[in-house]
Amino acid sequence: MATTTEVSSTEFNVVGTRPIRHDGTEKVTGRARYSADIQLPGLLHGRVLRSPHAHARILSIDTSKALDLPGVKAVVTSADFAKPSGRVSDLTEGAIHNMGFMANNVMAGEKALYKGHAVAAVAATSPHIAEEALGLIDIQYEVLPPVLTLDVAMKDDAPVLHERLASLANPGLRPGGLKDDDDTGEATNIANHFVFESGDIEQGFKEADVVVEREFDTASVHQGYIEPHAATAVWNADGNITIWCSSQGQFAMRDQTARLVGVPVSKIKVIPMEIGGGFGGKTIVYLEPVAAALAKKSGQPVKVTMSRTDVFQGTGPTSGTHIRVKMGANKEGKITAVDATLAYESGAFPGSPAIPGSLCMLSAYEVENARVEGYDVVVNKPKAAAYRAPGSPASAFAAESVIDEVAGKLGFDPVDFRMLNGAREGTRRINGVRLPRIGYMELLQAAKDHPHYSAPLEGPNRGRGFATGFWGNGTGPASAVASVNSDGSVSLVEGSPDIGGNRVALAMQVAEVLGIAAEDVKPAIGDTDSVGFTSNTGGSGATFKSGWACYEAAHDIKRQMIERAAKIWEASPEDVSYTDGVLTHNSDPELKLTFRQLAARLNATGGPISGRGNVNPRGQGPATAGCIVDVEVDPDTGKVEILRFTTLQDIGKAIHPSYVEGQMQGGAVQGIGWALNEEYVYNDRGEMSNSSFLDYRMPTSLDLPMIDTVMVEVPNPGHPFGMKGVGEVAIVPPMPAIANAIHNAIGVRMTSLPMSPGNILEAIWSQQEDGKA
Amino acid sequence: MAKKAHIETTINGEQVEYLCEPRQSLLEVLRDVLEMTGTKEGCNDGNCGACTVVMDGRIVNSCLVLGAEAEGANLETIEGVATPDSLHPLQQSFLQNAALQCGICTPGFILASKALLEMEPDPGEERVRHWLAGNLCRCTGYDKIVKAVLEAADVLEVKG
Structure with missing residues (x-):
């Protein structure tokens, strides 16, 4: 039973209702077109050749035999792409991506840095011919020892992936980079090593009555979107390029591709196809520049697609991590000190989410004395990509497990202990930034009040766990244009791809402002020539920032509609009021026009009306989530069954509650998969041995x-409707909540993910051994 | 390259002929030869159910069937589920229950669910979860999908 806990309530007409999504019919009838659904005359099919080695120098590439195969129209290698700089000194503070590394990830240069790293690509008249041609490309490799674990990678004498990798100490510069030519520092795999500190941890640990210290490991997991990557490109003789692809941001695809093929952004139009899931993994290019380069070389449109194995081996995943947490608390239940070290694998190129992971770890708490040290480390695995609340799930697994243990040792209920330490408005995060109004305390209260929390749980090997999580949420530039149609509807063109219902949530914000029905707004996602720049659908930001652009566009329409009514009535705009979609003359209430009536008269009374919104809004609020989970552990097989699951989230205000619940449920279930089954399994050559959906075990309906949801509505003061991002944070607490439930069930503290049957059995046996000893 | 085969089959009640290479899967034929892209590819190895179609009354992963095997078969795809002027109750229920987010798995889920409800008009939650275990959804956590199927079963029963 889904519930909503409202802290204060504002009256809305459309916001908070549950209209049918505008793109729904297309999606349930198979008519919606996703990235691979594009068909063009003369279309060629592209495939990418990937390195069979995790670490190897590429000595030579001979493509002649492939080119001789009938039906093959073009072959490209790294020589066919631009070479943007990868040097730190060419990046700016706060840079998200290092374009030199991105170019190298899209097509390997001197070295192949992970098994699955793209090394060449073919375009042919059929996908089967393209696949055959891949086998005819002759590449000579010098195989190098792979660096597969954080332990090995961080050793002084470890083989290095990048001879000129800069070792930074800068939490403001996430993507890492190469050293300047005159820098003679030692070679390393540590791309970034940073420390956040507050207070005095020595003093804090002295004041503690209980201290717990543990180390945790988490395996890489994949975003697991069901739609594999695909990109189709045409490169015309006049230098204009059109790309059809699904992504979390058509403008990011345009801008990144432009850098990687060496053309100005104005030469590329990206047409966003429907996106079949992204979860952070479709924010960077993989195939778009390859399709463009093949299209240029062949002179024909080219569609490049990935197999599921390509997706596992060549894209995503999130970082594997090793995290140590030491926490002290006193008898009154106050955390007195935390000392933590977090190491994140970034994969073949720098830029893991070690920084957000470190920043989020303690952000839901008031901790006066803390030291959080982070490492970003390159290893011979695919470059880590964003995955739902990047970095936070691993750090929360560690911190929330330790909190559970500390609370247990001190005899506190897990929710009560968090209430004693919970962050409020004004609490400083470890980087010194103060939190705005958040709903963490209200969320904890809602958990405590929920019938699940106090329901009896009987039977052997059953346990209940609780944990919470924090995510900062993001914003960014966004654009929208809305045009009034003569039948009283509004056509809306916005810039955020619809990853899970945000189209309807954006249309609803226009409808709310104009006092019309959500069904009377027709939302569309513009291509890069049809709408202004809009940053990625990511950071739980699309419904916030593009929603704000839509809100501004609707207000722009409203203002012009008032002016138009005033003109018709020969009055001044101040004499016209606009309420719930009706325009009224203030001093002559007989004069009234509905939105629809006025819309029908626009062309005859001065011309059409469009509104625009171009924003980069502040005011996004951070998000917190919690979950209550009941498990049963089979002590003979190690299998964990989820008996009952309640996810709670501090959501601001739900625009479309069904899709907010959907985000909460989807995030929770991805967390359950991460907790119990999912992992990249590598052999000692760095080959992923489970790169199919059969062996990489995502949760099924069975x-x-x-998944019960509790939406805790504490309005975000930074937004006109009180909303904030809701997409990511629900993935954060399930792993520690399940670990805490397993501990409650069988008395075993799990410190590594996944908590798969084998790992659970090992932990049980190891505890039994310790008991004997 | 082996010669293309000439295949006659029935898709959504219509007689269809196509040429296909012996190595082309039914999924490839549907999408690339017949341009019926409502059937989706998620894994191409029978583990995600995105390409589910009904073949002679049984649900199959069309990526695991060869195009040539469809000779004389009776196929149903997502394109044949709605009538020109109304959605099938399952499709309507998916919309009302917000049972899709990105929507890429939705055609497969609708065909699999439809096959279940045609055989068993009143399945319980456990039966629905068991039946749909061959279809992966990464967005929803299945909660709203299961509810949508159970609600559609009720609607169909009242209608039936």
């Missing part, structure tokens, strides 16, 4: 119960 593995799960219904």
Whole structure:
């Protein structure tokens, strides 16, 4: 049973209702077109050749035999792409991506840095011919020892991936980079090593009555979107390029591709196809520049697609991590000190989410004395990509497990202990930034009040766990244009791809402002020539920032509609009021026009009306989530069954509650998969040995119960409707909540993910051994 | 390259002929030869159910069937589920229950669910979860999908 806990309530007409999504019919009838659904005359099919080695120098590439195969129209290698700089000194503070590394990731240069690293690509008249041609490309490799674990990578004498990798100490510069030519520092795999500190941890630990210290490991997991990557490109003789692809941001695809093929952004139009899931993994290019380069070389349109194995081996995943947490607390239940070290694998190129992971770890708490040290480390695995609240799930697994243990040792209820330490408005995060109004305390209260929390749980090997999580949420530039149609509807063109229902949530914000029905707004996602720049659908930001652009566009329409009515009535705009979609003359209430009536008269009374919104809004609020989970552990097989699951989230205000619940449920279930089954399994050559959906085990419907949701509505003061981002944070607490539930069930503290049957059995046996000893 | 085969089959009640290479899967034929892209590819190895179609009354992963095997078969794809002027109750229920987010798995889920409800008009939650275990959804956590199927079963029963 889904519930909503409202802290204060504002009256809305459209916001908070549950209209049918505008793109729904297309999606349930198979008519919606996703990235691979584009068909063009003369279309060629592209495939990418990938390195069979995790670490190897590329000595030579001979493509002649492939080119001789009938039906093959073009072959490209790194020689066919631009070479943007990868040097730190060419980056700016706060840079998200290092374009030199991105170019190298899209097509390997001197070295192949992970198994699955793209090394060449072919375009042919059929996908089967393209695949055959891949086998005819002759590449000579010098195989190098792979660096597969954080332990090995961080050793002084470890083989290095990048001879000129800069070792930074800068939490403001996430993507890492190469050293300047005159820098003679030692070679390393540590791309970034940073420390956040507050207070005095020595003093804090002295004041503690209980201190717990543990180390945790988490395996890489994949975003697991069901739609594999695909990109189709045409490169015309006049230098204009059109790309059809699905992504979390058509403008990011345009801008990144422009850098990687060496043309100005104005030469590329990216047409966003429907996106079949992204979860952070479709914010960077993989195939778009390859399709463009093949299209240029062949002179024909080219569609490049990935197999599921390509997706596992060549894209995503999130970082594997090793995290140590030491926490002290006193008898009154106050955390007195935390000392933590977090190491994140970034994959073949720098830029893991070690920084957000470190920043989020303690952000839901008031901790006066803390030291959080982070490492960003390159290893011979695919470059880590964003995945839902990047970095936070691993750090929360560690911190929330330790909190559970500390609370247990001190005899506190897990929710009560968090209430004693919980962050409020004004609490400083470890980087010194103060939190705005958040709903963490209200969320904890809602958990405590929920019937699940106090329901009896009987039977052997059953346990209940609780944990919470924090995510900062993001914003960014966004654009929208809305045009009034003569039948009283509004056509909306916005810039955020619809990853899970944000189209309807954006249309609803226009409808709310104009006092019309959500169904009377027709939302569309513009291509890069049809709408202004809009940053990625990411950071839980699309419904916030593009929603704000839509809000501004609707207000722009409203203002012009008032002016138009005033003109018709020969009055001044101040004499006209606009309420719930009706325009009224203030001093002559007989004069009234509905939105629809006025819309029909626009062309005859001065011309059409469009509104625009171009924003980069502040005011996004951070998000917190919690979950209550009941498990049963089979002590003979190690299998964990989820008996009951409740996810709670501090959501601001739900624009479309069904899709907010959907984000909460989807995030929770991805967390359950991460907790119990999912992992990249590598052999000692760095080959992923489970790169199919059969062996990489994502949750199925049979593995799960219904996922109960509690939306805690504490309005975000930074937004006109009180909303904030809701997409990511629900993935953060399930791993520690399940670990805490397992501990509650069988008395075993799990410190590594996944908590798969084998790992659970090992932990049980190891505890039994310790008991004997 | 082996010669293309000439295949006659029935898709959504219509007689269809196509040429296909012996190595082309039914999924490739549907999408690339017939341009019926409502059937989706998620894994191409039978583990995600995105390419589910009904073949002679049974649900199959069309990526695991060869195009040539469809000779004389009776196929149903997502394109044949709605009538020109109304959605199938399952499609309507998916919309009302917000049972899709990105929507890429939705055609497969609708065909699999439809096959279940045609055989068993009143399945319980456990039966629905068991039946749909061959279809992966990464967005929803299945909660709203299961509810949508159970609600559609009720609607169909009242209608039936």
